[in-house]
Amino acid sequence: MKKDLKQEIIDAALQLFQTHGYNGVTISQIVAHVGASKGGFYHHFKAKDELLYEIHDVFITYVLEEAKRTEEMYATPIAKLCALLQSFTAAFHKYQAHITVFYDESKSLLDSDREVIKQKRDAYRKILQHVIIEGQQSGDFRTELPPTIVTMSITGMVNWSYKWYKQDGTMTMAQITAIFIDMILRSIITQQGAQEASEYVIQSANNEAGFIF
Amino acid sequence: MKKDLKQEIIDAALQLFQTHGYNGVTISQIVAHVGASKGGFYHHFKAKDELLYEIHDVFITYVLEEAKRTEEMYATPIAKLCALLQSFTAAFHKYQAHITVFYDESKSLLDSDREVIKQKRDAYRKILQHVIIEGQQSGDFRTELPPTIVTMSITGMVNWSYKWYKQDGTMTMAQITAIFIDMILRSIITQQGAQEASEYVIQSANNEAGFIF
DNA sequence: GTGTGAATACCGACCAGTCGGTTTGTTTTA
DNA sequence: TAAAACAAACCGACTGGTCGGTATTCACAC
Numbered sequence: 015m016k017k018d019l020k021q022e023i024i025d026a027a028l029q030l031f032q033t034h035g036y037n038g039v040t041i042s043q044i045v046a047h048v049g050a051s052k053g054g055f056y057h058h059f060k061a062k063d064e065l066l067y068e069i070h071d072v073f074i075t076y077v078l079e080e081a082k083r084t085e086e087m088y089a090t091p092i093a094k095l096c097a098l099l100q101s102f103t104a105a106f107h108k109y110q111a112h113i114t115v116f117y118d119e120s121k122s123l124l125d126s127d128r129e130v131i132k133q134k135r136d137a138y139r140k141i142l143q144h145v146i147i148e149g150q151q152s153g154d155f156r157t158e159l160p161p162t163i164v165t166m167s168i169t170g171m172v173n174w175s176y177k178w179y180k181q182d183g184t185m186t187m188a189q190i191t192a193i194f195i196d197m198i199l200r201s202i203i204t205q206q207g208a209q210e211a212s213e214y215v216i217q218s219a220n221n222e223a224g225f226i227f
Numbered sequence: 228m229k230k231d232l233k234q235e236i237i238d239a240a241l242q243l244f245q246t247h248g249y250n251g252v253t254i255s256q257i258v259a260h261v262g263a264s265k266g267g268f269y270h271h272f273k274a275k276d277e278l279l280y281e282i283h284d285v286f287i288t289y290v291l292e293e294a295k296r297t298e299e300m301y302a303t304p305i306a307k308l309c310a311l312l313q314s315f316t317a318a319f320h321k322y323q324a325h326i327t328v329f330y331d332e333s334k335s336l337l338d339s340d341r342e343v344i345k346q347k348r349d350a351y352r353k354i355l356q357h358v359i360i361e362g363q364q365s366g367d368f369r370t371e372l373p374p375t376i377v378t379m380s381i382t383g384m385v386n387w388s389y390k391w392y393k394q395d396g397t398m399t400m401a402q403i404t405a406i407f408i409d410m411i412l413r414s415i416i417t418q419q420g421a422q423e424a425s426e427y428v429i430q431s432a433n434n435e436a437g438f439i440f
Numbered sequence: 441g442t443g444t445g446a447a448t449a450c451c452g453a454c455c456a457g458t459c460g461g462t463t464t465g466t467t468t469t470a
Numbered sequence: 471t472a473a474a475a476c477a478a479a480c481c482g483a484c485t486g487g488t489c490g491g492t493a494t495t496c497a498c499a500c
Contacts, residue, residue: 018445019445019446033334034334034335035248035249035250035332035334035335036248036250037248037249037250037251038250038334038335040488040489040490041489041490041491042488042489042490050446050447051446051447051448052447052448052490052491052492053445053446053447053448053492053494053495054445054446054447055446056490056491056492057444057445057446058445061490061491062490062491117390118331118334119248121246121247121248121251121331122247122248122251156431158409158429158430158431159406159409159410159429160398160406163398163403163406164406164410166387166388166391167384167387167406167407167410168384169387170383170384170385170386170387170388170390171380171383171384171387172383173383173387174379174380174382174383174384174386174387175379175383177330177383178379185373185376190376193372193373193376193377193380194380196371196372196414197372197377197380197414197415198414200413200414201409201410201411201413201414202410204431216371216372217371218369218371218417231479232479232480253454253455253456254455254456254457255454255455255456263480263481264480264481264482265456265457265458265481265482266458266459266461266479266480266481266482267479267480267481268480269456269457269458270478270479270480270481271479274456274457275456275457
């Protein structure tokens with residue numbers, strides 16, 4: 015039950031950063047929150063920046079590795095895309111606070127730290143973008159849409175949920191993800207890809223095929 | 228040419244908040260940036276919080292008023308939705324820095340200020356959500372999708388562009404908006420709505436109808 | 441008794457906000 | 471019309487408090 019102090023500090027910091035921002039929280043507040051002392055903090059962290067960096071790195075490293083595994087595991091662009099979205103949103107339970115800090119507070123990273131994080135984030139985006147391009151080449155995704163914009167649109171739609179998703183809401187993240195996948199697939203699919211996509215999509219009551227061309 | 232000091236301070240603050248965050252910027256830095264003094268600052272603002280509030284309020288008031296006007300101006304849910312998206316993204320040139328501050332720094336608002344802003348933001352979201360519901364009732368938008376999730380998906384996709392859109396990039400915001408509208412319409416439209424939607428959508432080369440059911 | 445994890449006390453830098461004062465502009469008055 | 475009176479805009483040194491970080495000591499396991 016008793017975690018080590020370092021992890022307790024990280025957890026408390028996540029909670030506090032989420033609501034007050036990195037620069038709105040002091041080290042004294044963090045350690046007070048876990049009943050520890052500043053001495054304890056500086057035993058585990060060289061500086062406050064290091065704490066922020068670790069929060070960023072733990073999250074993006076996890077997401078990136080997960081995306082690499084997922085991308086290899088599936089064969090078709092459509093299956094890859096759906097699996098990527100699911101693997102990302104599945105991380106919400108454990109990482110929603112990380113995500114909030116990641117997207118709101120990265121400007122407070124040291125320049126050198128931010129560069130390291132940026133490279134991993136770019137690597138992640140490239141995986142997603144590559145799947146989109148693959149799908150366009152295979153004829154499953156519409157080629158009228160620039161892959162960069164499609165990638166950012168998908169990223170935005172999914173990422174934005176960190177601003178509004180409540181763990182105790184009426185819908186689970188899995189249910190919401192099903193809707194994301196439905197909307198995304200319908201927006202980028204070609205007639206050719208429609209059949210495979212229909213496996214992942216919500217069927218409408220009065221339309222067996224389930225797609226609009 | 229010479230603006231008043233208050234506006235110069237706001238402009239400098241926008242720029243600095245955008246890159247360093249509200250709590251990462253000092254009043255001395257802001258006034259140094261415009262060659263003014265702290266006395267000058269406190270002549271125009273009661274406190275630092277007031278500056279942050281004004282940035283929030285100017286933006287959300289503009290967007291809300293614009294949305295009200297737009298919603299009244301068009302007749303059908305599809306036309307309303309497209310116009311709403313266009314009116315929002317049109318604000319990017321003037322307001323991208325405001326948007327960044329609005330979405331990243333609202334946690335630093337005073338509780339009382341945040342409540343005022345929240346109400347205007349909710350009013351804006353309700354307008355969008357109402358258009359979605361109207362479209363479902365008229366049979367133009369798919370009823371399988373919960374309107375709340377659709378609203379947040381659209382909001383996320385469009386809002387997220389504040390993180391990646393560069394004014395000097397290869398695409399204009401108008402071009403990007405056309406792609407947003409295309410993707411969003413295709414993801415929520417019914418067969419019934421397809422005809423009207425085809426006016427707003429990017430036509431594919433090898434598919435006259437332009438829609439996938 | 442040596443190393444590791446944690447507490448306490450403290451420091452120097454910095455920051456939001458203040459305050460007395462100066463400059464600039466505008467109105468009143470003789 | 472020029473000077474006097476007033477007001478608004480602005481300046482910058484100063485302060486009280488806070489924060490990140492450090493030095494030192496303490497506890498105790500092996």
